[in-house]
Amino acid sequence: MTRTLGSRILVALPYLWLLVLFLAPFLIVLKISLSDLAVSRPPYTPHLDLTAGWAGIKAFFAALDFENYTFLAEDSLYINAYLSSLKIAGISTLITLLIGYSIAYALARAPRRWRPTLVMLVILPFWTSFLIRVYAWIGILKTEGLLNQALLSIGLIAEPLTIMNTNTAVYIGIVYSYLPFMILPIYATLEKMDESLLEAAADLGSSRLAAFFLVTLPLSMPGIVAGCFLVFIPAIGEFVIPDLLGGSNTLMIGKTLWVEFFNNRDWPLASAVAILLLLLLIVPIVLFQRQQMKQEIGT
Amino acid sequence: MTPPFAPWADPDAKPLIEIRNVTKRFGAFEAVRDLSLAIHEREFFAILGPSGCGKTTLMRMLAGFETPSEGEILLDGQDLSPIPPAKRPVNMMFQSYALFPHLTVEKNIAFGLKREGTPKAEIAERVTDIMRLVQLTDFARRKPDQLSGGQRQRVALARALVKRPRLLLLDEPLGALDKKLRQETQFELMGIQETLGTTFVIVTHDQEEAMTVSSRIAVMRAGELAQVATPTDLYERPDTRFVADFIGEVTILDGIVTAASRGGVGLSVMEGAPDLRIITPHTPPAGTQAWLALRPEKVSISRERPADADNALAGKVLDIAYLGNISTYHVALPDGSIIKAQESNRQRADRRGITWEDPVWVAWEEDAGVLLLA
Numbered sequence: 001m002t003r004t005l006g007s008r009i010l011v012a013l014p015y016l017w018l019l020v021l022f023l024a025p026f027l028i029v030l031k032i033s034l035s036d037l038a039v040s041r042p043p044y045t046p047h048l049d050l051t052a053g054w055a056g057i058k059a060f061f062a063a064l065d066f067e068n069y070t071f072l073a074e075d076s077l078y079i080n081a082y083l084s085s086l087k088i089a090g091i092s093t094l095i096t097l098l099i100g101y102s103i104a105y106a107l108a109r110a111p112r113r114w115r116p117t118l119v120m121l122v123i124l125p126f127w128t129s130f131l132i133r134v135y136a137w138i139g140i141l142k143t144e145g146l147l148n149q150a151l152l153s154i155g156l157i158a159e160p161l162t163i164m165n166t167n168t169a170v171y172i173g174i175v176y177s178y179l180p181f182m183i184l185p186i187y188a189t190l191e192k193m194d195e196s197l198l199e200a201a202a203d204l205g206s207s208r209l210a211a212f213f214l215v216t217l218p219l220s221m222p223g224i225v226a227g228c229f230l231v232f233i234p235a236i237g238e239f240v241i242p243d244l245l246g247g248s249n250t251l252m253i254g255k256t257l258w259v260e261f262f263n264n265r266d267w268p269l270a271s272a273v274a275i276l277l278l279l280l281l282i283v284p285i286v287l288f289q290r291q292q293m294k295q296e297i298g299t
Numbered sequence: 300m301t302p303p304f305a306p307w308a309d310p311d312a313k314p315l316i317e318i319r320n321v322t323k324r325f326g327a328f329e330a331v332r333d334l335s336l337a338i339h340e341r342e343f344f345a346i347l348g349p350s351g352c353g354k355t356t357l358m359r360m361l362a363g364f365e366t367p368s369e370g371e372i373l374l375d376g377q378d379l380s381p382i383p384p385a386k387r388p389v390n391m392m393f394q395s396y397a398l399f400p401h402l403t404v405e406k407n408i409a410f411g412l413k414r415e416g417t418p419k420a421e422i423a424e425r426v427t428d429i430m431r432l433v434q435l436t437d438f439a440r441r442k443p444d445q446l447s448g449g450q451r452q453r454v455a456l457a458r459a460l461v462k463r464p465r466l467l468l469l470d471e472p473l474g475a476l477d478k479k480l481r482q483e484t485q486f487e488l489m490g491i492q493e494t495l496g497t498t499f500v501i502v503t504h505d506q507e508e509a510m511t512v513s514s515r516i517a518v519m520r521a522g523e524l525a526q527v528a529t530p531t532d533l534y535e536r537p538d539t540r541f542v543a544d545f546i547g548e549v550t551i552l553d554g555i556v557t558a559a560s561r562g563g564v565g566l567s568v569m570e571g572a573p574d575l576r577i578i579t580p581h582t583p584p585a586g587t588q589a590w591l592a593l594r595p596e597k598v599s600i601s602r603e604r605p606a607d608a609d610n611a612l613a614g615k616v617l618d619i620a621y622l623g624n625i626s627t628y629h630v631a632l633p634d635g636s637i638i639k640a641q642e643s644n645r646q647r648a649d650r651r652g653i654t655w656e657d658p659v660w661v662a663w664e665e666d667a668g669v670l671l672l673a
């Protein structure tokens with residue numbers, strides 16, 4: 001056998017990692033989502049009582065139910081929160097894509113010796129805490145903030161704009177925060193693209209614009225898809241940005257989850273919200289992967 | 300009998316491409332210097348030269364990816380400079396092939412026709428035809444990364460040819476192929492060129508390849524043309540030592556012109572040896588420094604001095620390169636210079652009985668070598 005014990009452990013490690021850090025917490029949350037709210041510590045029942053033996057296990061499973069999920073489905077607040085999160089994350093992803101693609105394109109076309117520095121600049125914001133950077137946007141966007149002062153002083157507006165505590169502020173915050181996650185994967189695909197492909201396209205009669213849509217864009221698709229997932233998925237569950245920049249009418253599932261968990265101390269309902277969110281994210285990912293597989297086998 | 304194909308010899312023939320005093324500078328560096336050249340319809344024209352001499356730069360100017368710093372390029376008598384690459388009736392087969400990795404073979408080939416707005420039915424027909432011509436029919440639905448090097452090269456060729464360009468540029472098209480496939484492909488290329496009648500300009504490092512495929516060859520040196528001639532002329536009548544040395548194997552002896560007589564000259568190459576007789580159209584005055592270029596296959600080697608040879612020198616065998624079909628003898632003359640002599644091994648080479656250190660005679664006819672003045 002060429003497979004030694006050592007190499008098997010090495011192969012098993014990532015699975016072990018997933019098992020311990022993803023599957024186990026997932027099962028625990030799933031279990032809580034099927035439990036009932038109770039005034040106890042932790043604040044739900046039932047608890048698995050292994051000392052009672054088989055009867056204890058049976059009683060435990062009998063007490064689990066889908067009450068919380070039915071509740072979620074019946075209260076339009078939650079459905080609206082999900083839909084609104086999808087919308088906010090979707091639109092922000094689109095804006096991030098447009099801005100991120102332009103920046104990535106410019107980076108990939110910059111002189112070779114400048115590129116490492118420019119990429120460094122894209123990553124630079126990560127050196128400051130995410131929370132502080134979002135806080136800084138309050139200073140920029142508020143009524144007497146930097147943006148309004150600047151616009152007023154150059155006479156572009158007569159009245160200060162209300163951006164703070166609106167969905168616009170949330171969009172700005174998300175686009176700003178997640179932009180590097182869009183730029184980097186797209187830059188990676190653009191940077192390794194063979195420049196002579198564009199010359200070939202021109203040689204075969206394409207205008208620059210046609211060459212972009214027929215060659216550059218399809219070849220950067222893997223980067224676009226990766227970037228969109230890296231932005232869309234965390235944006236959907238985003239809590240900090242809508243909490244700090246959004247207003248009372250900004251509805252996002254991350255905020256709802258927070259309220260259920262910390263304000264109402266309804267752990268079972270909060271868990272149900274989390275599980276549904278996970279399912280919501282997994283479905284498109286699986287669909288996407290299936291399609292990728294088909295494409296690869298098809299050729 | 301049709302007359303041989305030689306439009307360049309006809310002063311009235313209109314060339315397809317005329318390159319007039321073209322210079323290309325990158326910064327202060329001149330990659331192409333004051334180059335003039337005419338290429339005719341249906342020619343298979345080869346550009347040959349050492350690395351960095353400006354071959355690719357010249358091709359890129361023809362395709363439109365670079366603009367000449369000075370001079371002009373005409374196609375059918377029309378200045379090409381205002382026409383962008385996309386609009387030129389010129390297509391290029393790239394050194395790296397530059398196939399679109401996300402498109403199938405078929406779609407790669409159809410790419411250019413779609414851009415022209417050719418009707419769908421015609422695209423399908425022309426793509427099918429060209430794929431048959433380059434034997435790619437079975438691979439139509441594959442992507443470039445599922446093809447061998449030779450197949451990719453044929454896709455690149457088909458993609459450029461299907462547009463029926465007036466001029467096809469091939470930048471080292473066979474560089475990535477092994478020797479055998481390369482030779483096969485050379486003949487395929489010639490066949491295709493003859494079938495379609497397209498004018499081909501091919502860049503190559505490989506002088507044998509240039510000799511095989513082309514109607515004429517331009518030898519470039521440091522951005523300039525060293526010589527433009529048919530393969531035979533280039534081999535038999537090089538103008539300079541550079542060209543003689545670049546094309547094929549050669550021995551170059553330097554000497555002083557002594558006397559001119561009977562359509563030739565004498566060349567003194569060594570003290571104590573008789574002057575060499577060389578037939579040449581040149582008439583340099585006595586005392587001029589000149590060189591004799593001698594192809595090894597025109598030099599015979601023997602133990603005794605051949606009685607009827609025009610030129611013969613005595614020497615000693617320094618080295619024997621046995622190449623199977625031929626053997627090349629390196630013979631050292633008394634002054635240390637070396638003459639190469641080649642014998643075909645019609646009988647086994649070891650039967651000839653000449654071996655290392657043997658005293659021998661090398662001999663050649665007075666019209667075997669070429670007198671060079673530069």
Ligand SMILES: Nc1ncnc2c1ncn2[C@@H]1O[C@H](COP(=O)(O)OP(=O)(O)OP(=O)(O)O)[C@@H](O)[C@H]1O
Binds near residue numbers: 328330348349355504
């Ligand atoms: N864009 C450019 N900028 C600066 N110098 C260049 C550029 N393109 C080519 N050169 C220089 O011009 C000279 C000729 O280059 P070119 O590519 O034409 O050579 P080549 O004959 O095709 O060589 P090879 O046989 O190696 O392909 C080289 O010295 C090269 O460094």
Ligand SMILES: [Mg+2]
Binds near residue numbers: 354355356
């Ligand atoms: Mg080159």
